[in-house]
Amino acid sequence: MWRNVRLRGLFIQVIVIALLLLAGGWIIHNTLNNLESRGITTGFGFLTQQAGFGIIQSLVPYDESHTFARTFVVGLLNTLLVSFLGIILATVLGFFIGIARLSSNWLLARLAGAYIEVFRNIPLLLQILFWYFAVLAVLPSPRQSLALGDSIFINIRGLFVPDITVHQFGLLGLATLSMLIIWQGLRKTALKDHGQLLKGVAALVLMALPWLFWLATDGFVLEKPVLKGFNFTGGIQLLPELCALLLALSIYTAAFIGEVVRSGIESVSKGQTEAAQALGLKDSKILSKVVIPQAMRVIIPPLTNQYLNLAKNSSLATAIGYPDLVNVFAGTTLNQTGQAVEVIAMTMAVYLTMSLLVSVFMNLYNRRMALVER
Structure with a gap:
């Protein structure tokens, strides 16, 4: 049986898998024993506990009372x-x-x-430290911000840009435009006649013009950052x-x-x-x-x-x-x-x-x- 290449290969694979499982089991058993000897409980129950600390940037609602x-x-x-x-x-x-x-x-x-x-x-960590401490840390205060027009400001507290709030009907318009673009893209792959393709593009533009006009007027609200006191309010702040x-x-x-x-x-x-x-x-x-x-x-x-x-x-x-x-x-x-x-x-x-x-x-x-x- 040992001279059989297939059986010998299968036997070696089984032995290797068994050794890996034993090694993994020994690591898990040893870890649990060490945690128990130090009085540290295991499990994911801590995820439901109150955090009690703040975070400077969050894309979802968060405060110290969250878990x-x-x-x-x-x-x-x-x-x-x-x-x-x-x-x-x-x-x-x-x-x-x-x-x-x-x-x-x-x-x-x-x-x-x-x-x-x-x-x-140059190591990436050094580049991160360079941009943070040598470049962004020497930017002016909010009152002396570097302005790009009347909507974008750069200072030591970060980059402030306008925030765009889209109404529900604006979202419907954007969804409709997206569906039209996808539909036209599918037609583009199917059509071989360039004349028909140009007619389709023209029709898409005509259909999109009312939505684009409405979006540009009432479909969204542009909130610009405004300096109040010692910092800007409104808009979107990108932290340094x-x-x-x-x-x-x-x-x-x-x-x-x-x-x-x-x-x-x-x-x-x-x-x-x-x-x-x-x-x-x-x-x-x-x-x-x-x-x-x-x-x-x-x-x-x-x-x-x-x-x-x-x-x-x-x-x-x-x-x-x-x-x-x-x-x-x-x-x-x-x-x-x-x-x-x-x-x-x-x-x-x-x-x-x-x-x-x-x-x-x-x-x-x-x-x-x-x-x-x-």
């Missing part, structure tokens, strides 16, 4: 917020840097190369901790995305560009219609890694006090409850779930962009 379960939700939403915004900004900036890296303009290409070499070789973290994550990750984009573009055969030039296409059209779609097949896999790194690197927010999941839940909540195993396990599960969801989404997008052969 530790609510602090978990607050930290989770803050982490998702900075990760989502960071991915968008890093992608836009990274694509610009990657394309500029290959520009025929000598100065632009050298500046893009210097950006990549500088920011990707959020701004510093977002800047550092975006700039740092964009340096790596820029190199990914550059390598993806260079992987496309130069014959494709020459053929497009022979057809008389402009350089912008060649880049957007010929080069980038083919380069995306090479760009997407390493781009996924950069998205995962950005989401996980957001945990460095605790260095400047931004109330993300690590700071609020794995920090303050853990110190107050002492439930180290449960708190750390929940925090690890969140980051694992975030990473898996990003991977699934990017894999689906990669499968859609992949070249299908007959």
